[in-house]
Amino acid sequence: xxxxxxxxxxxxxxxxxxxxxxxxxxxxxxxxxxxxxxxxxxxxxxxxxxxxxxxxxxxxxxxxxxxxxxxxxxxxxxxxxxxxxxxxxxxxxxxxxxxxxxxxxxxxxxxxxxxxxxxxxxxxxxxxxxxxxxxxxxxxxxxxxxxxxxxxxxxxxxxxxxxxxxxxxxxxxxxxxxxxxxxxxxxxxxxxxxxxxxxxxxxxxxxxxxxxxxxxxxxxxxxxxxxxxxxxxxxxxxxxxxxxxxxxxxxxxxxxxxxxxxxxxxxxxxxxxxxxxxxxxxxxxxxxxxxxxxxxxxxxxxxxxxxxxxxxxxxxxxxxxxxxxxxxxxxxxxxxxxxxxxxxxxxxxxxxxxxxxxxxxxxxxxxxxxxxxxx
Numbered sequence: 605x606x607x608x609x610x611x612x613x614x615x616x617x618x619x620x621x622x623x624x625x626x627x628x629x630x631x632x633x634x635x636x637x638x639x640x641x642x643x644x645x646x647x648x649x650x651x652x653x654x655x656x657x658x659x660x661x662x663x664x665x666x667x668x669x670x671x672x673x674x675x676x677x678x679x680x681x682x683x684x685x686x687x688x689x690x691x692x693x694x695x696x697x698x699x700x701x702x703x704x705x706x707x708x709x710x711x712x713x714x715x716x717x718x719x720x721x722x723x724x725x726x727x728x729x730x731x732x733x734x735x736x737x738x739x740x741x742x743x744x745x746x747x748x749x750x751x752x753x754x755x756x757x758x759x760x761x762x763x764x765x766x767x768x769x770x771x772x773x774x775x776x777x778x779x780x781x782x783x784x785x786x787x788x789x790x791x792x793x794x795x796x797x798x799x800x801x802x803x804x805x806x807x808x809x810x811x812x813x814x815x816x817x818x819x820x821x822x823x824x825x826x827x828x829x830x831x832x833x834x835x836x837x838x839x840x841x842x843x844x845x846x847x848x849x850x851x852x853x854x855x856x857x858x859x860x861x862x863x864x865x866x867x868x869x870x871x872x873x874x875x876x877x878x879x880x881x882x883x884x885x886x887x888x889x890x891x892x893x894x895x896x897x898x899x900x901x902x903x904x905x906x907x908x909x910x911x912x913x914x915x916x917x918x919x920x921x922x923x924x925x926x927x928x929x930x931x932x933x934x935x936x937x938x939x940x941x942x943x944x945x946x947x948x949x950x951x952x953x954x955x956x957x958x959x960x961x962x963x964x965x966x967x968x969x970x971x972x973x974x975x976x977x978x979x
């Protein structure tokens with residue numbers, strides 16, 4: 605039994621695969637009992653094709669001490685497990701090792717890369733929505749792999765146009781078709797020995813891709829809504845699945861509009877096109893937001909510049925809203941209308957803005973009636 609910082613054989617290190625209620629499913633790093641026997645049998649009769657042995661998995665609780673100090677246990681966390689009960693498959697998480705990275709949505713730790721999946725058709729590719737997902741992914745400071753599914757539904761010429769367009773954005777997409785089994789090996793190679801989060805809007809084939817990469821995952825696949833041309837959400841919680849070639853893949857709850865909660869002054873750094881312009885020069889002002897400031901090196905004729913302006917307006921409005929919440933004397937609130945459009949409305953904090961309920965009006969009428977009867 606080995607592991608840095610472990611002094612007794614009652615402590616083991618593992619990775620949290622899933623969190624449900626107050627229990628944590630932890631995959632251990634070590635091989636115990638039957639696992640050693642399986643390895644010996646495999647050495648004598650190697651399978652074809654080769655695939656790694658599954659590691660022992662325990663259903664764990666969290667020590668009350670961690671709860672008292674406010675230590676959260678997330679999917680992807682590397683944890684120390686004590687008092688393993690091999691017969692019952694149970695254990696207790698004693699501590700959480702330092703995280704290399706952390707995402708809030710989805711809540712997952714120690715991610716190495718993000719696999720962003722979109723469809724080129726059914727539902728159709730929406731550049732604005734894709735841009736929003738890419739900016740959100742860039743804001744995590746984690747490597748992004750862009751995968752475009754259902755490539756069998758468009759021509760080679762259309763694929764070339766999309767590849768050229770996204771190349772100007774700063775990305776080299778991988779074209780695949782899960783349904784037809786086209787080019788699935790390329791994303792599989794990039795996932796080997798990594799912890800990867802798969803993300804993207806509903807209905808683009810994320811669950812189907814996971815089922816293709818991990819045959820025993822058995823994820824429920826949603827259908828496309830004909831009325832909205834969007835997929836129905838199927839994933840309910842975050843979970844890590846072990847890849848046959850090594851590594852872990854996290855399926856995440858689907859969402860169509862990720863929040864852009866970055867500070868306005870950092871937004872340009874999440875666009876590779878803007879980063880390229882800033883790498884060869886600088887704006888006149890150090891706090892330039894790249895809108896209408898003079899001698900701005902970022903502002904110009906690049907395709908996603910309007911996306912940047914829309915997202916910037918949203919980021920500024922979010923920051924204004926947060927400042928107003930911190931200021932109790934503010935009487936306005938910001939309401940987003942989508943695609944960078946906002947409006948200001950009065951806060952309904954004073955009774956003069958509120959309409960009396962029907963119950964209150966009825967009580968007042970009954971009170972007046974009683975007064976008239978008494979008089």
